[in-house]
Amino acid sequence: MASKSGRAVAELETEKSDNGRKNGNGRELMLGLYKMLVKCRMCDEKARILFRQGKYAGNFYSGVGQEAAEVGAAYSLREDDWIAPSHRDWTSNIIKGAPLNLCFAQLFGKATSPDRGKSTPAHMGYPPIHTITPASSIAGQLAVGTGVAFGLKKLGRDTVVVSFFGDGATSLGGFHEALNFAGVHKLPIIYVCQNNLWAESVPLRLQTALKDLADRAKAYGFPGISLDGNDVMAVYDASTKAIARARAGEGPTFLECKTYRWYGHSEIDPAKYRMKEEVEAWKKRDPLVLFEKVLRDKKLLTDESKDKIAKETTQEINEAVEFAEQSPYPDASELADHIWAQE
């Protein structure tokens, strides 16, 4: 059970999410999902602004446009579950419950960030909530995350791993090795592929001859499902089923969330290789706007409550940015710390 009070209701419902929704008890859950979508969107947009303002160097990989996949897949995870994020999954830490202060300190590379300024801005993990600090090498976390699932299974726990990665990652050898192993041992892992049609500037047609990346799962002997990755409830439903399956020892599931990144691959990529029409068409399918409509139809959201959520989130973000800006950089004397285990 999550310790954060704001999440408790949603998490309670999570465990019986299907029943809850069928019985019409999913209001808290849906509002919770909405708030999390808003939080991820606003944090991500803030991260972009801060980069443009020159507040931190390095780079940032925006996930704006892909929030439904990220939130839908990770929202129902328990505190003891794990996430193996990649470069575009800074917000997965937020969904899993990392304090915003730490998330922004991470961007700035400050001594108060979980990695004390060692890794890069977007490559964030936070050990207390079991998000793995990612290497940038694509598919690396996915493989290590599979190892975590292997270990958890050996320990006899009913804990699961959610692994996030993109369409491009499915081309690496390490991807195939990991999924093959997970299939053989029915490991408790959910592979969440955010197929945003591009791997940097490389279009999907040059990445794979498949139409649906979910088809890859066939080769490893476990289910693969293609989803509308901009429909948060669709992702949430498929994920909770996959998570339940994994907890029950029935093995992995591959979820292909078809989605789109609105901006460049990173903050230094003007993305000139994409057609404006494509970008505009996907922006019309904004996962937040789509879900907002669902909530309004169900009378779960009004102009006032929407405003209130935005205001509260803005304040929370401003405080976190303030914290990050005030935090010191790590001292040069820390350079050689954490190479070896402390005796």
Added chain:
Amino acid sequence: MARNITMIEAITEAMAQEMERDDRVFVMGEDIGLSGGVFKATAGLYEKFGEERVLDTPLAEGNIIASAIGASMVGLRPIAEIQFADFITPAMESLVQQASKIRYRSAGGYGCSLTVRICCGGGTGGGLYHSQENASWFVHEPGLKVVMPSTAYDAKGLLLAAIRDPNPVLYFEHKKLYRTAKGDVPDGDYTVPIGKAEIRRQGRDMTIVTYGYMTGLCLEAAEQITKNGVDAEVIDLRTLSPLDKDTVLESVRKTSKCLVVHEDKRTLGIGGEISAIIAEEAFDDLDGPIIRITGPDIPAIPFAPPLEHAWMVNTEKIVAGMEKLAAY
């Protein structure tokens, strides 16, 4: 005619001219096509030569190198790009089991003529995984040639030599030099020999052996230390494998002192090898210890600015090393 152009322009020009001259040459890698590469090294090639010869590959470095090796075995001349030296690891099997050994294991029956362009180096705020050099990994592999230019002139000449070389050549490009190393580059055809170092500054009192981005810093340090009355010679290796021992030994015999400077990590780095060569072959000529100024034995360059600064070799650290050596 020579023009004043940047290193990255020289690299692009070398590829374009060689593709024009030799239709066996093609380029492949991640994001090198329409987008022209992360650093724009292949800008304009896609428009000029089309998708057949400027191929955006799937995200799989192992396969980029393996397929380039295979293509070269039927007579083609691939130039493969590895976007960041940090991400060369999935290609380790292809490079060290295949490229370096195919000729040896087939007693010359097969070989591969392939160029791998690798963007490397730190000091740009890239953090742990966009700053690594990793060149010395491959110096340990006979069968692979390893080069790294420090000037725009060498960048073009070495790249043309690499493409024409009948062996696999790993061509490292320091990202900090792409737009800062500017110089006169002939617009015509020329090569810079692989395996030949260049003396960038003549001097009597000590020899500094270095390469790549560090070359400029060493030249700066050599100027600064003239105020102490020290006259240093600076050797730019240009090729890390095979090493130009002769140029190094000849210089050390003249100056009797040697400082080796590299950005990559210390242990088992090029500095260790050069020190050993000098100790073995020029021991009697030495008037002091061989000193190394290198990146530290710390996994990679961290992101936080004070940590990155502490990690990197800079002019101050080089001057300090020179002062220490001058005292002997």
